[in-house]
Structure formats: structure tokens, C-alpha cells
Amino acid sequence: ETGVTQTPRHLVMGMTNKKSLKCEQHLGHNAMYWYKQSAKKPLELMFVYNFKEQTENNSVPSRFSPECPNSSHLFLHLHTLQPEDSALYLCASSHGQGGYEQYFGPGTRLTVT
Amino acid sequence: KNQVEQSPQSLIILEGKNCTLQCNYTVSPFSNLRWYKQDTGRGPVSLTIMTFSENTKSNGRYTATLDADTKQSSLHITASQLSDSASYICVVSAAQAGTALIFGKGTTLSVSS
Numbered sequence: 001e002t003g004v005t006q007t008p009r010h011l012v013m014g015m016t017n018k019k020s021l022k023c024e025q026h027l028g029h030n031a032m033y034w035y036k037q038s039a040k041k042p043l044e045l046m047f048v049y050n051f052k053e054q055t056e057n058n059s060v061p062s063r064f065s066p067e068c069p070n071s072s073h074l075f076l077h078l079h080t081l082q083p084e085d086s087a088l089y090l091c092a093s094s095h096g097q098g099g100y101e102q103y104f105g106p107g108t109r110l111t112v113t
Numbered sequence: 114k115n116q117v118e119q120s121p122q123s124l125i126i127l128e129g130k131n132c133t134l135q136c137n138y139t140v141s142p143f144s145n146l147r148w149y150k151q152d153t154g155r156g157p158v159s160l161t162i163m164t165f166s167e168n169t170k171s172n173g174r175y176t177a178t179l180d181a182d183t184k185q186s187s188l189h190i191t192a193s194q195l196s197d198s199a200s201y202i203c204v205v206s207a208a209q210a211g212t213a214l215i216f217g218k219g220t221t222l223s224v225s226s
Contacts, residue, residue: 002156099144099206107154
């Protein structure tokens, strides 16, 4: 185990649903990240939080809404998703932002029907 | 443009055999290079990390090399085991503000008995 947990591990939702993904890290890290991993494509960085403040948003559609209430927890709120949003969503944390090693959670496999 | 290219895209080998995975990058300025192993349905786990001055780094049966002049890295797996079946991802960190991690698409390795 890497010290980063994600729930749920699998999620199936319709395009009109609202759901949330949760990530928790037990490593005392200050930076947390959301990534999208689609088949045959590199990991895509979505959002970065450092000390609870959002520092990066890589042009992610507004149907994805992140929330970071503290340095240990990160949420990704989902609403009115599209089928092409189906992917593995990975959370990661690191000591700080920049070139620090990132520790990944197991991911949430999301299917949008 | 910062890019990381990995080859081959997929590889099948017999248990006990050795193999080498390749990573070419055009990231500048370079900070460090990591190899991650990602089992199916799991998050990536770091295998090695190398900075500009390091040529070789080993982690058990995994040995990574780095040639900063040609901007190439390789991951050599010795005496492969069934548990080595996974995706291997090369990640290069750029020495700049922000997260600046550039991910390769990965090489999918299948080890058969």
C-alpha cells in the first residue's frame, strides 16, 4: 500500500447523475493531485493542490469540480459527465509541489453510461 | 515540446527471460527521470529515480540506465517473473515551476509461463 486511498474503486453513473470521488493520504504530504488515465494515452494531470490551495487546473471542463478541505483529503465532484469521461481517475500526493516523488492511490474506475 | 516516447508499446516474454524497455525524451530543462510499475487496476508505484548525474540505478531485478546526452533511458528486467506483468511508465520531471511531470504512454509487459 502506498498510503493513498481512493473510494469508490469502481463507479458507474449516468450522464445526468452527480457523484463524488474521494482521496485520502496518510503520508503527511502537502500536495495532492488528480489524474485521468485513458486507454492507450499517457496520464493526464487535471488538478494540483498545494497546502489546500489549487495551484494548477489543466483546462479541465467545469463538469469536474475539485475540492480540498485539508492537506489529507481531496475530492472530485462529477456532474453531467459524457461517455468519453470514462477512465481510471488516479489521486496522488507528494511532499511538496514540483519534482517530488508522487505516491499514487489505486484509482477509481469510472464508467459513464 | 516536452515529450516522452516509450518503446515497445507491448512485449510478451517467457518467464525467466530478460527484457529491456526503452524511453526517449525531449524534456528540457531536465530534472530527473522515474520508472513506475503499474499493475492492472492499481496506481503506479515508483521503481527508480535518476538525476542528471546518475547513469545506473538498481532496484532488485530492475536496473535503469540514463544517458543524459542522448536523452535516453532503459529499464532492464532480469529473470522475469509472472508478477512482472504490468505497465511500465517512464516519467520525466522538468526543472521549472509547477508540477512539470511528463508521462510516457507506457510499455505493457506480459510474462507467460
